[in-house]
Amino acid sequence: MAASDNDKSRLDDAARAGWLYYIAGHTQDEIAKKLSVSRATAQRLVSLCLSERLITFRLEHPIAACMELAKRLKDMFDLRYCEVAPTDPANPGNVAGLAERAAALLEQTLRAEKPTIIAIGTGRVMRAAVEQIAPMDCPNHQVVSLVGNISPDGSASFFDTVARLADLTKARHYPMPLPVFVSSEAEREQLLRIAAVTRVRTIAENADLRLVGIGQIDQGAQLHVDGFITREELLELMRLGAVGEITAYAFDAEGRVIEGASNLRVTSVPHRVPAQTLTVGAALGPAKITAIRAALKGRLLNGLITDEATAKQLLQR
């Protein structure tokens, strides 16, 4: 009885202290005087108020939900980095939000003093992100491509995100002077022995940050739409269980990189599994849920940038 009475009055005081502190904005010293206790006790009351969940914080801003989702994704998939951008209700597939986050990550990395290597994959978000980078002077940094930058028609410029980024940042850049896919495993072996290629790959493998897009493997797979692989090759990948691809390496629903099929002819820098360096994937949309989840499950990635709607779906189940 006495104890419960005591507890109650203590919680009452904690509530008072919390109110005065958080709502009225007093200092703990003032609170201590008002409740006529020592400052130390006032501090204890305030922290009791917190630990007893007497007080709750409500952040009335779309970002709040995003932060919460990011935290849960981080916990669920054991990520080193996770950002969730608000979904624009008027334009749910819009990559602008993600691009802004990705750009922030790039800028942050580029702002570092010590020489840093950034490796870049492909994808819409990647391109949009680079477009948002503010011009800056980073001659000590290096930007390197994880994938060949020669497209099926032989042009080099189409996907040349790396060159654009280097242009904006004055960083040295290393495009991968290869087609994304070559015609055979043998040809790949041969090309990978070229000194210029191994140099680029070595740099890429030592990158401090890998930023990549995530593609789904389905009827609308970007690899096929862009003409990198034929319909037959796509179907074969699907038959082998492929659900997604990162830097053109296809992987199955568990995030295991497929052995065989078009993967044998990819010239991209291979994944290290589980990812050691900070490897951030950026993607959104219902079509990519399976691919994203697989990549996270298989630890092809240890970082993620996505949007609110996609984050929610990833967290289901």
Add this chain to the structure above:
Amino acid sequence: MAASDNDKSRLDDAARAGWLYYIAGHTQDEIAKKLSVSRATAQRLVSLCLSERLITFRLEHPIAACMELAKRLKDMFDLRYCEVAPTDPANPGNVAGLAERAAALLEQTLRAEKPTIIAIGTGRVMRAAVEQIAPMDCPNHQVVSLVGNISPDGSASFFDTVARLADLTKARHYPMPLPVFVSSEAEREQLLRIAAVTRVRTIAENADLRLVGIGQIDQGAQLHVDGFITREELLELMRLGAVGEITAYAFDAEGRVIEGASNLRVTSVPHRVPAQTLTVGAALGPAKITAIRAALKGRLLNGLITDEATAKQLLQR
């Protein structure tokens, strides 16, 4: 456009900072790193988050409402002190809550180092408050009565709150050795010239704290119920506009002390209007609303202890 974009992203960052600070519990240093800004900026973002009302605090405790009500009463009636105790739903007329608050005020005052004078009025809350005081050693303080402590039947003990308080605290005490009412104005003048009486009154007038009950003047007026005034005297007071009394001085709806009637025969220490010393009234209940409001309006009091329900009614209109 650029400006609004900028504003928006700034608010976004503020929201992120606020989330990380209040919800995730990071330090501003960590936040600064995460958002790659300086500590100072992180601090600015957090405080922006506050000033823009992006974040709100919700205190889930009955006390929260009380604190809020107390603040509003303080503002509305320009009070130096105000406490609102939760109303016990099972027992709405219960004075325990108020008494606890009043006791806290008394203890706080008594705990002071420098010699202090506490003047006490009458009322249920007063008595209950004193009963809650923990025994303590305050030989340097003085406790004095604002009202005569001789009741109509001649007994001195019935209302002797002061003696009880002095007993518990070892403070010197000064009961007022007079009846509450005398039979005529002339008799009052005569009695007030007695040295023992003037001494007590002088002490009372120099009190550092006055703590008084508030009585209503209606059919159930305590003054009449306890036999201090007759039914006829009560009706006369009501005819003169009296709605309440403090230390037996009746006042009207504007808080003006009635001139005439039983007020001419009261021996209590008179009010100074507006109150200079901290003068705290304690009362609750629907019957007393008018009296309490009048006392506050007329600045007979500059402090109040009441309960939640009463506070709400006082704030209406």
Add this chain to the structure above:
DNA sequence: CCAATATATGAGCAATAACTCGACCGGCTG
């Protein structure tokens, strides 16, 4: 009833946050 063990308290210190200042930047105006 006493002793032994929890529990709460206050002083002092290290960490953190808030504030103040001068410097800088970009836009606008004369």
Add this chain to the structure above:
DNA sequence: CAGCCGGTCGAGTTATTGCTCATATATTGG
């Protein structure tokens, strides 16, 4: 185009807070 103005930034200073440890105070079991 120079210069002013409003706003922002970071460095440094001061205030506030969180924490540790030694001490005092309840509580419980013997």
